[in-house]
Amino acid sequence: MIPRRKLKGPSPFANEARWLQKASSAPSRDILKEMREKGSKGSRGTREEESGQNEIKFRIMKSMISADYIEREKEKLSETFFELQEIEETKVNLFFNEKKRLKEAICEFYLFVKKLQAFQELNFTAFRKINKKHDKIMNSQEGAIRMSQIVNSRFNIRSLTLNILRELESLMSHLESGDSKKAMNRLRVPPITDIVEGKTNHYLLIFGALFGTCLMFLLASIGLFFLKNATFDVENLSKTIVLFRPTLLVALFIIFFALNMYGWARAGVNNVLIFEIDPRDRLTAIQMGCVGAGLLLIWLVCLWLFFLLSSNLVALSFRPFVNYIPITLDLLFLLVAVFPSKGSTLWTTQKFFWKLLIRELKAGFIPVAFVDFWFADQLNSLAQVFLDFEQTLCLIATNKINLSFVPDPIDKIESCTSSSVDYGFRFVFWILPAYIRFAQCIRRAIDSPKRRAHHLQNAAKYSTSFLKVALAYAYAYSGKDSTAFAFWIVANIIASLFTLVWDLKVDWGLFNLKKVLKTILRDELIYGHGETNWLYYAAILQDIFLRFAWLAKYFIGANTDSQLAQIWQTVFAFLELVRRFIWNFFRLENEHLNNVGEFRAVREISLIVINEDEIVTLESLMDMKEHPELHKLKAH
Secondary structure: OOOOOOOOOOOOOHHHHHHHHHHOOHHHHHHHHHHHHHHOOOOOOOHHHHHHHHHHHHHHHHHHOOHHHHHHHHHHHHHHHHHHHHHHHHHHHHHHHHHHHHHHHHHHHHHHHHHHHHHHHHHHHHHHHHHHHHHHHHOOOHHHHHHHHHHOOHHHOHHHHHHHHHHHHHHHHHHOOOOHHHHHHHHOOOOOOOOOOOHHHHHHHHHHHHHHHHHHHHHHHHHHHOOOOOOOOHHHHHHHHHHHHHHHHHHHHHHHHHHHHHHHHHHOOOHHHHHOOOOOOOOOHHHHHHHHHHHHHHHHHHHHHHHHHHOOOOOHHHHHHOOHHHHHHHHHHHHHHHOOOOOOHHHHHHHHHHHHHHHHHOOOOOOOOHHHHHHHHHHHHOHHHHHHHHHHHHHHHOOOOOOOOOOOOOOOOOOHHHOHHHHHHHHHHHHHHHHHHHHHHHHHHHHOHHHHHHHHHHHHHHHHHHHHHHHHHHHHHOOOOHHHHHHHHHHHHHHHHHHHHHHHHHHOOOOOHHHOOOOOOOOOOOOOOHHHHHHHHHHHHHHHHHHOHHHHHHHHHHOOOHHHHHHHHHHHHHHHHHHHHHHHHHHHHHHHHHHHHOOOOOOOOOOOOOOHHHHHHHHHHHHOOOOHHHHHHHHO
């Protein structure tokens, strides 16, 4: 008999022994007994019996397996599931991204084919008119003979472009799940005239209703202000003007810009190309006018409420809420600019505006496009808005307007303009638009060596604004010294002459010195020829007058009290908006003629940069075989 050898350490069959012991425990024996009792009835083969047996087997397995083991297996399965889910989500996201990019590429290609079709028709029309004119003058039929050859020439085969357009429409319809109407809405480009049947009339009705309501509240506010039974605190009139003026200027600027858009569209100036806007997803002139009229209506309603609560026509208990109205008005304007109106055309304009504003703050560090320095010029005309917002913040901080949520300042300040801190902030807000434009000119001088002198001259023009503001502060700190006043006057005259010459010669393209004896206008004019040339001369005269309007502004402000001075300051701020409104017409006319002269129909040919890593990831994911654990998860 061979003696058994003792093993060192735990037995290799210890786990199996414990498992058998667990399987033979009381719950397992009870389950087996129950299964034998059910099996003794002899009714096997049916689905109920099979499901019952499966349930019993599951209960046996559950009784034999510990809870910790079940939790560990669940964790493993969940980890595998989420890994596979992440892979599948990556596949789906890449697929939809590629589908979106394909739609964008089809839309761009469709637009280019449409332009090619337009050029094709233009060329054929040009040949037809030339030959017709030739036959009429020469009294011959040679032009008609040539036209028979031109009709069948290759450049006039319109079936090629038509077939391409049909294929693109069919492909887009397929990508839109067979919805041809949705596909055509995505492909179709609105005309440059901004006149769309149906939609234009609808927005005209909205604009008319908004304008009529604005007129009603304007008359109500004027009547309330001059009502005998309504008394107002005239001493606070200057504060009221400062609080309400910036939002009024913003609303008027948007309305003026809508009129600019309408004038450009009517004259054929392609502002969509110049501003590099998506031609399919943008606000038209009438839609922009509705936005401006809506903001103006909000402003007039708040002004009417301010006059009403400030008067004796309502209970005195409402008087403390008066100062909240202009603050609420500022917040409403900010909400319109910030709140994302997704699903509407306004959302695209909001995104464009904020991207443009961020680019302005990065001035000098990024390349400059036309829309960047054009918008910076608009900000220069809105300098009063920046100053008024700074003054509003100062009035709130010093508790010059009673607001319950603003504590009393520790250091009492009699006036905002007497604080050195306010002087510093006011200086920054005053020169900020000019600095943005100055930094853009320096950046363009670096990026364009061939026109470096031109851009440096433009930068020098905007640097005169720094000199004006610095001398204005020196004049104020010197106690209105005559020497400082003389320097300030000279600096303003130099700056006005510099900007005036630049406006007329460079920005508008007028005053061609080579033929100044004949005319000061250029050969190509968009807004008028012959008898209507007076528009250009009137624009030149108004630009000269408004460039030197600061003289009247200074002398009126120096000889009037603060309330009347604020009223005149509002008038001159409005005149600056009018000057910029007229300037916009001729600035974009000059840019449009430059594009035409260079035969530029698009700003650039944009090709999507191929990301090789993304392509490799996409191919590897799409070619990946399904993980074997995926079938197990699906089975579970």
